[in-house]
Amino acid sequence: MLLLGAGLLACSRDAEVVRERLLVWGTEASLDIAGAPPGRAREAIAAASAAMLRLTGEWHAWQPSDLVRINEALARGERVEAPPSVIELVERSRPLVRKTGRLFDPGIGGLIQLWGFHTDEYPIRSPAPDAALLDAWLAMRPSLLDLRVEEGHLRPTGGTAVQLDFGAVGEGAAMEIAAGILREHGIENALLTLGGDMLAMGQRGHRAWRVGIEDPIAGGQAVFAELELRDGEGLFTSGNYARFRVAPDGARWPHIIDPRTARPATGTALAVVLARDPVAADALSTVLMIAGPARFAELLQDLGIGCALLLTDQNELLITRGMQARIRLQREVVPLGQPLDAGAGCR
Template identity: 50%
Template sequence: MHPAASTSELRFALALAALALLAACGPSPDRVEQLHVFGTLAELRLRDAPPGQAQASLAEIAALLNQREREWHAWQDSDLTRINAAFARGEAVEAPDSVVALLRRSQPLSEASDGLFDPAIGGLVGAWGFHTSSFPIMTPVPSDSQLQAWREQRPRITEVRVDGRMLSTPNPRTQLDFDAVAEGAAAEEVLAILRRHGIRHALVNLGGDVVALAPAGAAPWQVSLRDPFGGVLGSVALGDAEALFTSGNYNKFRQSAAGARQPHILDPRTARPARGTAAVVVLHADPVLADAAASALFVAGPSGFEAMARRLGLGCALMVTDENELLVTMAMKARLTLLRDPVPLGPPLDLGPACVAGPAR
């Protein structure tokens, strides 16, 4: 998330003005609203929605997303930066309900991913320079001694204690950064708002991560996949209550003077940017799981793709390696239309016919 909190009220006012203009235009198959939230462009596409219901739902969504920016921002003034400052002082701290909920969702997912997804590594993210809105980053990298010190005292989200709304941790290096799961959690709330207002046919795109609603009998939404090597890789058919989440090396990255690219997704085991992966796509019914899983698979890399997908109960996932090789599950391949063919890194993996199972218990 890279919002500018000082402009959130202006964004909200502009959103309402645009919404009023949409409602005045009369009936149309799709109503499209765009908002700048979480440092990216969110687009909501409502199909065959009555104007009153569309206006009410979109206004509520705009207010919600701006509130989540103020609560979840990892480096500008927010509830999360206040919590992180208390952790650094060794103090317990009260958190808003939304942060407590994110923490409770993240802890079992981190455990299921063997710590490859871990929102407690915000200090490491900052040390690598990724707490910024300006990319690519070309500042000096952390020293080997700094990274070694971090590894020796590595914080873990599973160590954070929750007592009602009070949070505490035994490790002052714990710095929460929910970037790898915030859009999934926000998407879940957006779908709940749409359903509450009677909206049954919609596509919600939060910076390239997509969730869908579709009534029975409706054609699936066709969602494009960005190619990490440029252009469009292909498309996936998305049905009702399905989420498509991605992680890639193409938006937020470091770049050396020689042009070498390092992704913003960090491997907690090495304290360095993950290697070997160019992009990951996960399709699932749970947006929070899909979001976290995309990051965990990216860190796992080509050699760990199958094992991590099995750990997380993923039936539908794919990876494009930084050597332009493709790893894909059978269930994802059945939903996928490719516009180009990366080199297959083995046959499609049979991880089950469903896309929605979730982590093994």
């Protein structure tokens, strides 16, 4: 994680904002604090940044980290000590793995590595992995559920193929931890951004935090939609436009892998979830990306998510009524039916 810059930005008439930009796991992050004394804001940012640096050293899936050490031990079938943060992520992920029918599964790190997505260099243009290797992985289909937690250790119970990768949940967990640290330092109003995902605390002056969602059809170079985030809300996106492989026909193969096929998810350009649990919202944006339009309504109803949308790679939109009430689209889309009444709204 590298410090990119910090400064006092008087860019609002009703709230001064202190901003710090970081690189976390190879992606840009920012911490914006509004309405706090600059000294207190910088102390809080320093503490939150230090925590994110520590998490980078514990969760990184391919650079030297505790997770790399853990995966090496799991590959040998060994019981291995893990930091509390890794244990907590395993435990919090386990019910989500079950609820999503293993569409979300941090135990597929070996498959993600096989596809070459353990890299910071995108797009990837090297040949895809051999089909025989993918089918061999699929025959085993290792899972986080193959791990047992034993007094600060992880032990594989289903062979040696399970490898951990928290890419589908780590950003939400990291922002949740960072927000807790900001609160401990007396910060009430902040916006945390990591890799396009956002978590809001309080508000910016006399209004809510106003944010934008990148447009996948434009390769992330334009704004697809805008909305305001309320205190405690997280906005999490998964898409095919930032980290992807170039398919033989020129299409994008996103870094999001479907564990049912051992191949990249296709057909969906963008999935967005708005919720108050950043860990669950992070994971569920990945699940919707994999499941696609066919299971959009079913998954939202099963998981109790009332605020979400899905955009296909043909510019077709599925959206809940809760999300429709909150969002302002910035261009035309093709509706796929009426907005879904998912019940819970955006609470």
